[in-house]
Amino acid sequence: MVDLKSSPDTASLREEELRQGIELMFYAYRDFTGEPDAILEQYALGRAHHRVIYFVGRNPGISVTELLDILRITKQSLSRVLGKLIEDEFINQRANPADRRRKQLSLSDKGKALEHALTSTQMERFVRAYREAGDEAVEGFRRVLTSIINPEDRARVRPVTIRRT
Amino acid sequence: MVDLKSSPDTASLREEELRQGIELMFYAYRDFTGEPDAILEQYALGRAHHRVIYFVGRNPGISVTELLDILRITKQSLSRVLGKLIEDEFINQRANPADRRRKQLSLSDKGKALEHALTSTQMERFVRAYREAGDEAVEGFRRVLTSIINPEDRARVRPVTIRRT
DNA sequence: TAATTAAGTCAACATGGTTGACCTTAAATC
DNA sequence: GATTTAAGGTCAACCATGTTGACTTAATTA
Numbered sequence: 001m002v003d004l005k006s007s008p009d010t011a012s013l014r015e016e017e018l019r020q021g022i023e024l025m026f027y028a029y030r031d032f033t034g035e036p037d038a039i040l041e042q043y044a045l046g047r048a049h050h051r052v053i054y055f056v057g058r059n060p061g062i063s064v065t066e067l068l069d070i071l072r073i074t075k076q077s078l079s080r081v082l083g084k085l086i087e088d089e090f091i092n093q094r095a096n097p098a099d100r101r102r103k104q105l106s107l108s109d110k111g112k113a114l115e116h117a118l119t120s121t122q123m124e125r126f127v128r129a130y131r132e133a134g135d136e137a138v139e140g141f142r143r144v145l146t147s148i149i150n151p152e153d154r155a156r157v158r159p160v161t162i163r164r165t
Numbered sequence: 166m167v168d169l170k171s172s173p174d175t176a177s178l179r180e181e182e183l184r185q186g187i188e189l190m191f192y193a194y195r196d197f198t199g200e201p202d203a204i205l206e207q208y209a210l211g212r213a214h215h216r217v218i219y220f221v222g223r224n225p226g227i228s229v230t231e232l233l234d235i236l237r238i239t240k241q242s243l244s245r246v247l248g249k250l251i252e253d254e255f256i257n258q259r260a261n262p263a264d265r266r267r268k269q270l271s272l273s274d275k276g277k278a279l280e281h282a283l284t285s286t287q288m289e290r291f292v293r294a295y296r297e298a299g300d301e302a303v304e305g306f307r308r309v310l311t312s313i314i315n316p317e318d319r320a321r322v323r324p325v326t327i328r329r330t
Numbered sequence: 331t332a333a334t335t336a337a338g339t340c341a342a343c344a345t346g347g348t349t350g351a352c353c354t355t356a357a358a359t360c
Numbered sequence: 361g362a363t364t365t366a367a368g369g370t371c372a373a374c375c376a377t378g379t380t381g382a383c384t385t386a387a388t389t390a
Contacts, residue, residue: 025197032190048377133309142189
């Protein structure tokens with residue numbers, strides 16, 4: 001437990017710092033998802049489809065179960081979203097030859113193009129932010145956000161160890 | 166425009182760095198909202214109610230229009246959520262004496278208690294993360310996330326200028 | 331052969347977004 | 361004083377994306 005108040009009426013500096021973190025998360029996430037949402041609308045897709053496209057693109061050959069484990073949604077919820085992406089031919093599936101129950105999901109060329117369009121907007125946002133904030137700040141950003149993630153999931157984010165100079 | 170690939174087949178180090186930022190945002194936001202969601206369930210409230218409770222608590226006397234401007238949702242969507250919070254007496258409203266069309270929203274004692282319960286879990290997550298990452302990292306985290314926010318909204322996050330020592 | 335696992339399906343429902351039309355009250359402006 | 365504007369609210373319909381629960385099929389493993 002943490003003492004969040006230092007006096008009855010005034011918020012402590014500590015509390016201000018922590019609330020600032022909370023608000024940064026809210027506003028940053030809101031704006032971070034804004035541009036992709038606008039693109040998705042043109043394809044009659046939503047944010048849920050973006051997440052699937054992103055993680056399939058990032059993990060070619062991923063199975064449905066692995067995808068569920070990343071997204072933390074139910075199979076039924078994924079199936080609606082994934083079904084549409086397969087039907088619209090953004091995503092291909094083929095059986096895993098080693099275990100034919102498993103399906104290997106991957107992006108089609110069309111899917112790769114959309115993934116690029118969506119992710120570009122977010123990458124460009126990070127390019128600007130990293131440039132504005134500086135290399136040292138980027139390292140701090142990574143350290144704090146990694147610690148915000150539940151310990152068991154931290155390894156999911158591939159670490160970038162080599163430093164640019 | 167930014168060159169996001171340095172070679173046709175292999176993702177560049179630059180692209181890896183940017184994708185790492187994207188994934189940190191996804192996983193951190195997912196876990197950051199997980200604990201409050203569990204508490205909200207006990208009150209038959211959802212994440213939307215949490216956002217309203219948070220920002221009304223943070224800005225006592227805020228008007229509906231100002232709240233809409235923070236949340237970026239429609240009046241109709243807010244009214245459903247806000248209406249329930251008023252009915253359940255988490256939030257009080259009274260007319261602004263200077264302009265009686267405006268309503269001043271504030272948390273009741275019951276609302277403050279819930280706000281505290283919800284926000285505590287997120288503040289404790291930040292306490293741990295700030296401690297793990299260190300003071301220098303915290304400054305970097307703030308700089309990067311601030312730059313991720315659209316410029317016109319950066320001032321919404323109150324800056325913490327005084328450094329702890 | 332039996333049990334388990336991966337995947338999928340159907341149905342019903344909840345939450346929290348959206349658009350559009352319309353109303354009331356109060357304040358500001360002509 | 362009359363008109364316009366602003367703040368807020370309301371009703372209805374719809375949509376996206378999450379949930380639970382029950383059940384099926386095919387393939388692998390014990």
